[in-house]
Amino acid sequence: MTRLLPLAFLSLLCLHAAAQTIRVSTPAVLAAADSPAITIEGLPPHARVALVAERVVIERGAPVRYRAGADFVAGADGIVDLGRDAPVAGSYRGADVRGLFWSMVPIAGAAAATEAGVARMTATVDGKPVASRDLRFDQDDPQVQVEPVAAFPGAVFARPRTAGRRPVVIALGGSEGGARSARELAMRLAAHGFAAVGLPYYSPAAPGRTERELPALPASFVEIPVDRLNQVRDWLAARDDVDDGRIALYGVSKGAEFALVAASRLTWLSAVVAIVPSDVVWQGWGQDAGATGAGRSSFSFGGKPLPFVPNLGFQQELEGFRTGAPVRYRRPMEKGRAAFPQAALAARIRVEDFEGPMLVAGGGDDQMWDSGAMAQNIAERRLEAGRPTVSLVFPDGGHMLNGTGWEPTTQYDAGVFKLGGTPEGNARAQAEVWREALAFLHRALAADANAALAARR
Template identity: 35%
Template sequence: MPSIYFGPLPAECLLDEALHITVHGLRPGQQITLRALSAGAEGTVLASHASFHAATTGDVDLARDAPVSGDYTGVDAMGLFWSRSSQPASAVPFSDRCADDPMAVLLVIESESAEPVTHAFRRRYFDDSVAMRKVREAGVVGSLFEPKAPGRRPALLVVGGSGGGVQWSAEMAALLASHGYVALALAYFGIEGLPPTLDRIPLEYFDNALGWLAQQEKVDPDRIAVSGASRGGELALLLASTFPSIRAVVAYVASGIVWPAYPPSGHSAWTMDGKDVPNADVMPLEEWNLAVSQGRVEPDSFDWYFIPLQDEAVVDATSIRVENINGPVLLISAQDDKIWPSAALSEFAMTRFERKGFNHPVEHLSYPGAGHSLGWPNVSTMSTRFKHPVSGEDQDLGGSPVGTARAREDSWRKMLAFLRNNL
């Protein structure tokens, strides 16, 4: 064993697992730099670093010690993970030792008195205790994740947002299965054989998927929940208010108001019995530009959502009937969301719960400083700009890296507790 060494660390772990990173064999006050590296897009790595002074006990403990410099500040056991940013591999020390696998992480200890010490490990969304299979049967398209251990379990239908496909929902479903649930990541557009965009998606499609999920051998049909994010969060509330087989809801950065197709088509995003589900709409572009030029609205505000919702008749017609939900609800929103005002839009649901005397537990976790990108913890939150995969628009997720990281960590723990207690 080298004179400087890491405390015990796994060779593999789940992605949402918080690690206890410690360094030993140091002189009191000795300075070291810790780095975390993983493979990025071609020619880049995701990398972070932080420097520490050893305690009088001759060690550094990331759960106890704040860095004296680096990519994050304050005590944060997993700060090296969320503060990783995309950098040219040529500019990052030790990038040549980084595996090509983006799920592999290389930890490095640098000091002036010794050779660098490394520890490589792999993070996973699910391990060998979970089985995954792609599903294209009985009108259901997606991926099913289920624990291999025998016995019936609670289950979740997981739906993504306006990006389509199953990337977000499959990653979420895999992690949920790793915590003991059967989880179906359901595609509903953006995959071969399904509509190309979020436009007039029949709610009956999801009812069919719920029925299929309830029939699976390891599923307890009386304990099925739905989880979704963004437009999928809107969808989760809409499905639960429509189909009583859903017994709990987790809705990330959602809306209590129904919105139109995306990209806009003049229709609703959803249909029921062949008819558009009534939806609100944002201010028309011409009207918005006129209001901006006249100084009646702030150009970087969400007034283009809020002004139409000042009409009580519009709100009443387009509000999701959340009072019909047959179980507890957890809403998770971001107060610095730049995609849409998820905190305020979630409050429309909260107001309706209260006004209608909803008789199940409901909670709204709303995080200051957080952006639209909420979900599981320990992923990089440094980049907030992205190109929307369907519309091609350049968009800003909002939030600060630390604010979003903190929201992910706190909400993930509370979300798992919500499911344990209510499902």
């Protein structure tokens, strides 16, 4: 999770006698703000100013220095407004307040003087620095309390510190497994007024290693029990600080597949958000997945495996990690779906059976699986059934749509493993998906909306 602390109170360093400043005007959580403003003020009219942003990102436990830069021409008022003004040169094009952040690339050399989680912006005119500002990113919102959930390995419960019975969102991460994705998503949701459960359900060993983060969870993505969510609901019902009559699922990638299967079978859910989803259940993987050519399902319900679509040529695709050829998981999945149409029909998730509202978001250039087309399939089936649905499909978006648009997006396709989309397309999609998902959840989990849904049931 990435959050910018309230910036109105951060110190500002002006390096020239003239009153050039970098000013940030934003709500407390910049990463989720609809219209933050970042301006450089006090410049000579029509002056050319170079703006550089730099930060340290922790990758695989080590600090990596990232940087982006762009040149602007100040207006007659001596102001450059990142949300209004397009750069005349630099790492991104077009007016975009997030542009300097998502367009960062790793650079060689020692880590910058700033600590991890701090972005330093420096403005330069005629080769001389005129203003600098540190923007602090932080993982922890002091207004959110987080506690472990002993009943579910690796799970956390997050909620605002203010009193009141809150609607609940259960966050489900993807095929990366472990606790981090679900935990960070739960904390982000809690910062916006929801109670949230970050629920890990799968914990593989890292490549080349045997130890696992959560040994109590499955090591293979095989027949994950969807109806385990009933136990989560029972746990929530025993609490007096949540409204267990207003529960939504927020799933990403395989977590979206999980969420849609659950929505098609569990009548107590109020709403679903499915980011880069699948419209079918796919073959599982791992040491418990079965012999080559047979395979086992990713998910189960009531102790029985669900019908699934087999992959075709997955091992050949993985050869790219050895040879350096591009690895696109989408290809063996599309080959399997094309080769086994009857299996695809049997594995289709009956999204139209869910009566509540649903939001789906997919990328047209997703190289993990074709989430854009599958999101469209889901929306069409639900609209045909008269079910309330929000569909967001981004032609230049890839698989990494679960963000806020402030993190660097330039490295998603840098190695042999491809996730798809353009850096700009992914960043803009992330910002829109997060904004729309929050608005959707606030509408869908409002007390009057759930009363109407209960009446229909």
